[in-house]
Amino acid sequence: MSDFVIETSGLTKYYGSKIAVNQLDLAVPRGGVFAFLGRNGSGKTTSIRMLLGFETPTRGSCSILGCDSQRFTPELRNRIGYLTESHFAYGWMTIAECERFQSGTFARWNDRIFAAVIEHFGLSRKARIKDLSRGEKAGVCLAMTLAPEPELLVLDDPALGLDPVARRALLEAMLIVTQGTERTIFFSSHLLDDVERVSDQIAIIDRGVLRVLCPSHELAERTSSWILKYAGPTPTLPEISGLLNVSSFPGEIRIIAVGAIDENEQRLRALAGVDVQRVPVNLQDAVVSYMDDRGRRKSLFQSIGA
């Protein structure tokens, strides 16, 4: 069995002349929680849909659990759980009916898991889907996704629109699923606190291109940031290796770069008339700097003249 539950190779998707996913090479190891991050429209959902065989790649290939995504068998689909962005369920059904309907489509169905998740979200089986709040509906969808005990769970922005209590329940469920088993969660999210809590690995995609793939705890440690303060004319920056982002403010420049920390620090400290301060970087800063426009840009406040 392959050590990777998801593998993509040169995965590319065009819609007309617009490129949605560009040469994506991804390998998701078995076990643990993998966070797939990117801005809206960066190609996350398109990638996920190709992985699951719902879209045909323009070029390249992808496979799940060692099987090409274009050739899934029903048996293989049974081993994958997928929670869509919109938490789809039929409004006219009760939760009990949802369970009966969904369980019929899976070879394996664990009643205890379904019941536990429903209870965790404080739901009654008699409730109709159309009467549920968004968080409650997410709970039902999660229960339906977890009950077949899939080896791989693909969650597309599962926390979207959830209140803090429902979000907590979701995170707890995610951690329980991956506890002491060989099960893997691949999820996309914009909530970086959640990502910091639960993820083992982080991949960041920007405009269809994979920018980074590393263990979560390394992301911030590999990234460094400096604030340059100056009174006179705007200094000309030296060459910064691994430059991710430069933001200019009046009398101040903030630089974020990856790797080569000492080397970059030396070059910056050599600038005359500039006060150089190294500042710590957290996960949020690091992730944002990978997603933001590359190169020099002004802050929004400056652009609108605030």
Added chain:
Amino acid sequence: MAGDIEIILGSAAPLYRQIVDQVRLGVATGNFAIGEQLPSVRALAERLLINPNTIARAYGDLVREGVLESRHGQGVFIAPRRSVFSDDERQRRLALAVDALISESVGLQCSVDEIRTAVEARLKELGLSNRKKRG
């Protein structure tokens, strides 16, 4: 005092580093007693609502450093004080820690006296100012 381990999200210190630092400091200040059992990886992960692998990594580092000891089938405990490093290695690690302190402080435009005073004040605050070398 298992309740002592807490995490801060959005901090520049990764979660596993926060746990390592808290246990290390807790042992040095006597907040954790020798022989005290720490919560299991799973229990702590549930309480803090974080990935258990993060806690396992932190505990692993602390076991390697000799701060914790893992007793088979029982869990992890605060280890009796002993140095698992040779004198040379201890000196090398100390030098690294001092370098980090100096580079951060110099970056903040601190004078040598300020740095010295801050270190001594903090040691005193933690009750470590008369601390002898670990036996």
